[in-house]
Amino acid sequence: MPPASSRDDFLTTGANRDALAMLDAPERWPQGRLMLIGGPGAGKSHLAGFWAAERDAQIVQGWTLNAGNVDELMPMGGAVVVEDGHEIGGNPAAEQGLFHLWNLTGARQGLLLITAQLPPRDWGIVLPDLRSRLDTAAQAVLPPPDEALLPAVLVKLFADRQIQVAPEVVDWLALRMDRDLDLARRLVAAMDRESLADRRAITRRLAAELLDKLAPPDA
Template identity: 80%
Template sequence: MARQLALDLTIPPALSREDFLTTGANRDARAMLDAPARWPQGRLLLIGGPGAGKTHLCGVWASEQDAHVTQAWTLTPANADELVPEGGALVIEDAEEIGGKPEAEQGLFHLWNLAGARHSLLLISARAAPRDWGLRLPDLRSRLETAAQALLGPPDDALLPAVLVKLFADRQLQAPPEVIDWLALRMERDLDLARRLVAAIDRESLAGRRAITRRLAAELLDKLAPADT
């Protein structure tokens, strides 16, 4: 049977507050984001691995706080002044990317100080703690390492199957419950792997005109995460 050309026509993922799946893996971090008045000096670091929900939570928080969102690697000492509103809010994403980039490090350092002077809330997201960013600016490193952190843990027994259901739904697919249960029991608790796996299942299901079954899921899981030998 001829394979059908698979085009990525998926709709954007649902990223409202109601669409965020809260379990023990992320409940504490979400509670911290919901109480910015309690952030020490109005600053918070949101730390979590790929696919943990950082972008989702940052987007919800930015919408509710009317905050501007920018990528850390774009920061410079020159543009920091423009980004920090008086008494407002700002989100900096993917902060781990600035490590070893002098201009970006200086930009975040300047922005950090401006946020305090202007009484602006500052939310910074990253995949790892600041000690692992490779920062070369000592003053910036010391400030970040002493800042409050909200940690997004690896998915627990409740989160992983719920995320799989949501990832399929984002692609307008409904995987059979037995496929979700089978994957949740056998795959690593890795949300980035879950995202890649669902995308692969979607492509193969369309291209090969195959139903979403445990056999298909197993084939693609083996390709994306082969068992140790």
């Protein structure tokens, strides 16, 4: 089943509270634009998804943009989410599309939220006018999870798969794995597959085996 992705399902801690507060105050976004930046699995799509749902905003993948398809995305006073903005750099059509969408946001008094794994300076943007605009955009950053967020995310990932896991397994993992939400997703998925394939319970032993495979100690 798909992961729970409503606002109520978003796990808020000190690691992401500031980004959420900034997302919820679009009246403070300079000229209605905001960059939401964080590593893989940091929660960008979750945040952007419920933000878009609450504002009837369209969501589009950055690499699909071009100058011919963005006009219909941004109605007067509308809102658009561009996902994976870091994939736009070096794609001439997508760069032109984002540049046009950026300008439409101001002209139509709309809101533009762009998610990305990296800040714009690292996207490899070729179009000078777009690069200069992105460099001045406000940024909300999702840092790596803190010690409160990681175990809560593990519990949610197991619950999304309807898996019951003993609390000591979650606590054991949270103490030993890197604070990496993408690793947490891959680890829970691997434990789910392994337990189903071999009809094994999810124990600390299984968790340790798969953690060593996915994130060896000397990696």
